[in-house]
Amino acid sequence: MSDKPEKFIDENGLRLDGRQIDEIRQMKIKIGVLSRADGSCYLEWGNNKVLVAVYGPRELHPRRLQKADSALIRYRYNMAAFSVEDRIRPGPSRRSIEISKVSREAFEPVVMTHLYPGAVIDVFAEVLQADAGTRTAAINAASLALADAGIPMKGLVAACAVGKVDGQLVLDLNKAEDNYGQADFPVAITQDGEITLLQMDGDLTQEEFKKALEMCKEGCRQIMEMQKEALRSKFADDLLAVQVPDEAAESIDVAATLEDVVEEDIIEEDVGAEEVSEEPSEETSEDDLAISEDAEIELAEDELVAEELDESDADEKIPDVEVEFVDLLDEEADEEADDEDKEVASEGSETREQ
Ligand code: UDP
Helix, strand or coil: CCCCCCCCECCCCCECCCCCCCCCCCEEEEECCCCCCCEEEEEEECCEEEEEEEEEEEECCCHHHCCCCCCEEEEEEEECCCCCCCCCCCCCCHHHHHHHHHHHHHHCCCECHHHCCCEEEEEEEEEEECCCCHHHHHHHHHHHHHHHCCCCECCCEEEEEEEEECCEEEECCCHHHHHHCCEEEEEEEECCCCEEEECCEECCCHHHHHHHHHHHHHHHHHHHHHHHHHHHHHHHHHHHHCCCCHHHHHCCCHHHHHHHHHHHHHHHHHHCHHHCCCCCCHHHHHHHHHHHHHHHHHHHHHHHHHHHHHHHHHHHHHHHHHHHHHHHHHHHHHCCCCHHHHHHHHHHHHHHHC
């Protein structure tokens, strides 16, 4: 671990990484990076790198864990063994269990779980590189991965931390500030301004506490703008396709709008693009609904089997094609074909030899 710096804030009021005291680190967001997940997001924040995958809603097994009136959210925060200077022992730790719990609770007020009784929504947050603020980075990414999965939410959740170094409050701690600072105060806030996570390490006076909260709110507001922008750029084409008015696209309900878009995609994939009429009749939408519901139930039970089948299918298809090709060549060789056919056959066998 690096040594404690003598000073965290220089005479110009700048921090060790050149930021102002109320400036957040640079953030890069990419949504929909994993093809197997229902929703995913890769997020870099300063030197933090996190990847979040969302699966569901899908039927929860074993059934005794199901909730009769709502879906269960499971949130797993995990640090990769190579994510920090000293190797992290794989598997859950006291810290990761605690972070998983508080992060799940940060989403419970916004995810509309009552729409999916008996189901589960799994959120896997993997920290690939850690540099302070990983729980808040993971929450920011999870919020987008949930939206990407089309999970109905009342709004997004954004998170950031305030700390205290050299007796001053600073927004979005870097590693040195986190390790050697006098306080660490991570907060998550919903789009409605509801605080869904608030933790505190170290000491703050009452005044400092109030100011820290204001700084967190401002940081989260900025992050939420970036989250919305990331969603807009990911789904811009789809949003145009369903003719969402500009005001709606910019409003808080981006996530709800995306749900429709993502559901349309799922239906198209399931029934085949040619079966989706441009002007859906009542009958079509009922079919679509039925297909969508069936697909969701089957997804939970058959996901692993389907993946295996896909892989074995893919393996089988290649030899099939080769066998047919060889048969064809044999037949052609046996026949008294004309010269042109023979040329094609010899060209084909040359290609295969390559
Ligand atoms: N950290 C570490 N090893 C650990 C846990 C944390 O090196 O086992 C580092 C990591 O860089 C992390 C930072 O300490 O980002 C701060 O950890 P904290 O528990 O405050 O959580 P975070 O700020 O990442 O949410």
